Amino acid sequence: MTRIGVVTFPGSLDDRDAQRAVRLAGGEPVALWHGDWDLYGVDAVVLPGGFSYGDYLRCGAIARFAPVMQTVIEAATHGLPVLGICNGFQILCESHLLPGTLTRNAHLLFRNRDQRLTVENVETAWTSAYRPGQQIVVPVKNGEGCYVAAPDVLDRLEGEGRVVFRYADGNPNGSARDIAGITNERGNVVGLMPHPEHAVENLTGPTTDGLAFFTSVLGALTSA
């Protein structure tokens, strides 16, 4: 069975939900620890949401230097699929695996709601089970989710099709060009602020639209 690691940092909140999403999609979740250098041979890694290291200094700035991240960064540059959700997205930006950064929401409020997104890139390891232009609804919950990057970086992301998700029906945090999620050049690293792992079954989520993140990567790994 395909094994997907979920890293727990001090202050991670959504690691258990991410593990559960992996299990519901048909994979085997593997708990990874921030202080550990070893990825235990997992086939992909999820960096979950939460407030690693209390969001001290900047969101993700301390987690980026955790031992496990040195191994994740190295493996990601060699093609390991890595998904960063919310705080995980912030960690990926601080790690320079993804360009730009996330700052305080423009309206200063913590925003918590079910959010409609447009899937714009279905070529990544984490989005191949979606249709181009598909609209999905998953929860968004953040205080520092405003995506910021230099204009030339934004132009490059758009030009290369690396904007993976865009906010539809209103931008919850002031992100540049309504960007909700992006990918690296290779398409193995994806980061987004909304939470697909909270939309994997009808009992607890607004939809099951998030499940396809996890079936996408399982499919990509099985066919590889």
Add this chain to the structure above:
Amino acid sequence: MTRVIVDVMLKPEILDPQGNAILGALPRLGFEGISVVRQGKHFELEVDAPVDEAAMRQLADTLLANTVIEYFTVRVVE
């Protein structure tokens, strides 16, 4: 011991919603004539002498500031 001061500020083109919130509160408190507030971070480091200024700049560049949105200044005092 030598004290090293690192100040980190958002780049001028980056929106500072916290600074704007502070600015918005000032008229209510009776302070007038203030048109801009920018909020930043101030770090004080106690460092063994002699201080390697290049290393201090590297420290600020690597950890204390995110140069995508912030710039920093390093001063050695005392």
